[in-house]
Amino acid sequence: MYFKAEHICKSYDGRKIIEDISLELKEGELVSLLGISGIGKTTLFNILSGLEKPDSGHIYLEDKDITGQTGIASYMQQKDLLMPYKTIIDNVSLPLLLKGMSKREAREKASTYFKQFGLEGTKTQYPIQLSGGMRQRAALLRSYLFSSKLMLLDEPFSALDAITKHHIHDWYLEIMKEMRSPTLFITHDIDEAILLSDRIYIMAGNPGRLTKMFTIEGAKISTDDFTTSEVFITYKKEILKAIKEA
Numbered sequence: 329m330y331f332k333a334e335h336i337c338k339s340y341d342g343r344k345i346i347e348d349i350s351l352e353l354k355e356g357e358l359v360s361l362l363g364i365s366g367i368g369k370t371t372l373f374n375i376l377s378g379l380e381k382p383d384s385g386h387i388y389l390e391d392k393d394i395t396g397q398t399g400i401a402s403y404m405q406q407k408d409l410l411m412p413y414k415t416i417i418d419n420v421s422l423p424l425l426l427k428g429m430s431k432r433e434a435r436e437k438a439s440t441y442f443k444q445f446g447l448e449g450t451k452t453q454y455p456i457q458l459s460g461g462m463r464q465r466a467a468l469l470r471s472y473l474f475s476s477k478l479m480l481l482d483e484p485f486s487a488l489d490a491i492t493k494h495h496i497h498d499w500y501l502e503i504m505k506e507m508r509s510p511t512l513f514i515t516h517d518i519d520e521a522i523l524l525s526d527r528i529y530i531m532a533g534n535p536g537r538l539t540k541m542f543t544i545e546g547a548k549i550s551t552d553d554f555t556t557s558e559v560f561i562t563y564k565k566e567i568l569k570a571i572k573e574a
């Protein structure tokens with residue numbers, strides 16, 4: 329298995345927040361995490377990204393123990409905004425500068441991804457000049473350049489309007505076909521989770537645990553037909569039940 333978390337537990341101030349969480353990601357997989365507010369999703373992401381250490385449990389990348397190590401997973405937090413006073417090219421090339429590249433090298437490397445991320449013609453523009461969808465794609469590219477080993481995205485598309493969201497979903501599915509790295513993302517949008525994911529983990533309980541996992545067959549189709557199909561509605565009903573049951 330490419331990425332693995334085993335038996336992760338975490339308490340704050342003597343209160344158990346998450347307990348015995350184990351999950352796995354294969355290369356190229358898109359997996360989502362669904363659960364009510366306050367259940368511990370962000371806490372789990374902080375641990376998976378190495379920002380926080382678990383009280384117990386371990387995290388592995390290609391069988392190497394990476395528990396508590398930052399710089400391996402790329403973590404895009406909920407309010408991960410672009411810097412308004414920097415151009416798009418300088419915003420996205422920032423992680424490369426932090427890795428020690430010169431400004432010229434960083435800009436050159438970042439430029440090679442602009443077409444794939446739908447950002448052509450935006451290099452010298454400022455974030456305010458871009459649409460919401462483009463800003464989000466720029467933020468995703470910046471995260472990807474931070475580390476291409478694993479993407480952890482905390483509600484990456486939640487601030488977008490429905491139509492922009494629809495376009496960005498199609499686009500993300502396309503670029504995932506070329507990415508080796510898997511994506512684990514938090515969402516509160518069940519439709520989004522079904523549409524994008526290979527698998528969905530349900531987090532529930534107090535302390536939070538992974539109570540159920542759904543494998544989504546036949547998704548990853550960007551047509552509108554899927555969201556109105558019987559298969560889709562059945563998944564939605566089962567997922568809602570799993571969230572409520574816990």
Ligand SMILES: Nc1ncnc2c1ncn2[C@@H]1O[C@H](COP(=O)(O)OP(=O)(O)OP(=O)(O)O)[C@@H](O)[C@H]1O
Nearest residue numbers: 340341345363364365366367368369370371372516
């Ligand atoms: N550093 C901390 N110190 C103390 N308590 C914390 C800390 N971080 C998180 N918590 C608590 O852990 C619980 C889970 O919070 P967390 O942010 O992980 O939930 P979440 O599922 O991501 O919520 P949301 O969907 O609203 O973002 C909350 O009760 C929160 O107050």
